[in-house]
Amino acid sequence: MVNYLIFLPVGNNPSKPNWRSNYPSDPNWGSAMPTITWQVYRHYSDVQTLKDYYDHIVAYVKYLHGIYNATGLANFTVRFGDWIPPPPEPMxxxxxxxSFGFLRDVNLLINMSQNFYAxxxxxxxxxxxxxxxxxPANVRGAVINQLITDINQKGNHMTTGIVSTAQIYPILSDxxxxxxxxELISSTTYPSxxxxxxxxxENATTTWxxxxxxxxxxxxxxHNQAMYGSVGAWFYSHLAGIDLSSNMITIRPRMASESKKHIMSKLDCQLSTLxxxxxxxxxxxxxxTISNSILLRVTIPPNAQARVIFEPLFVGGQYKTLIEGNKVIWSSDFDTMNV
Structure with missing residues (x-):
């Protein structure tokens, strides 16, 4: 059982907890409100507690943020600090x-928020x-889920503008x-x-x-907006999977999963490089539907090195055989390379 000192707000102000009645609490003591709320949610999945205290926690963090704006972290408010280290050690x-208490509360607020931005x-x-x-790594999944949920609620359509459209396709693929x-790039209904x-x-010949x-x-x-042509980079980097970021050329085409292979069953891409x-x-x-065969052709410039990366096309999928020409170059039955 963890015990916390609870600090009551001054008057009707939920954002300024006090220790006793005459001076503000130390940030690490005032952290009781967000900490207890978060732990109750974690242990009991009690969403109602988050809802009940969320506005108070937001107000409290804003109060601390106001102090931060005035003092910075170097001179941040403190009452007790790291209370009572073992004598004769200094504090x-x-x-x-x-400032640790403040930053910890900010992180807690991010975690208990609706887990999406703006x-x-x-x-x-x-x-x-x-x-x-x-x-933060522990909420990244929730942000991705919010993005996917919103796309689905919009009938599998984007609501992005010029800046964010350039990023949405790589984000989804990665x-x-x-x-x-x-599905988004194949859509012909508005907006797409x-x-x-x-x-x-008016059927366009260029991007609007x-x-x-x-x-x-x-x-x-x-009627000829080049910035919406940003999706072309995703064609090369993800659909064809050409990566030139290292000394070795990497070919890693992202293909539709087995259940969606009708969306894109073929690709042909040429890219001029250094x-x-x-x-x-x-x-x-x-x-x-039995062998699930894919015929992949890769041409690499002379005197260049390359590697080809394959990805499973369904959950639990594993590669059985790789054939070059009529020659088996790898088989899971033998787990050997015949070069």
Whole structure:
């Protein structure tokens, strides 16, 4: 059983807990409110407790944030600090200890929040996911789920603009939702790339600035908006799977899962690189439900090294045989390489 000192708010202000009645609590003591709320939720899955105290915790963290804005972490407020180290040892800098309580409460608030960023819309989730180390590892899954949920609620459509559309396809492909990315890029209903090229009003030959260009929009309404061409990078990096970021060329085509292979059953891609021309193509036999065969062709420039990475196309999937020409170069039955 963990005991906490509970601090009551001053008057009707839930954001400023006091120790006794005459001075504000130390941040590590005031942390009782968010800490207990979070632990009750963790142990009992008690969502109602989160709802009941969430606004109070937000107000409290805002109160501490106001102090931070005035003092910074170096001079952050403290009352007791690291209370009573063993004599004769001195106490560690109090502001360091106080700032720990503040930053810990911020992290708790992130965890107990609705687990999505800003207004919950797709752009906010995508841009947070696209930057490294922005989203704590323990809530990253919840942010991805919020993105997927919103896409599904919109009828499998994007609500992203020019900046976030450039990131949404790699985010989906890299986080286990490549099938959904393929469905988005294959859609012909509004709003989608396919709608630009297949609609009742004006079939585009280039990418628009506005998803609904034929209907209405502001004065800036380009019919040739290069920034929406950003999806082309995903064609090379994920659909063809060409990665030139190291001294070795990596070929790692992301393919639709077995249940969705009808979305994209073939690919043919050529990319001019500093090494020379890289050519990747594959064909999947949609009628072949027994062997699930894929014919992959890869051409690498002379004097260049490359590796090919395969990914399972269904849960628990394993590779049985790799054949080059008519020669078995690897088999799980023998687990040997015949080079």
């Amino acid at each position: 560690t800098n109090g502001s360091l200890i106080g 207004d919950g819309m797709q752009a906010a989730q995508v841009l947070a996911l696209a930057l490294p180390d922005v989203i 986080n286990g939702h490549h099938d959904l990315a393929l 790339y396919g709608y630009m090229f297949n609609n009742p009003y 600035e506005l998803w609904n260009t034929p209907l209405t929009g502001p004065a800036m309404n380009s 090494y020379g021309l890289v050519h990747v193509s594959y064909t999947r036999d949609e009628r072949d």
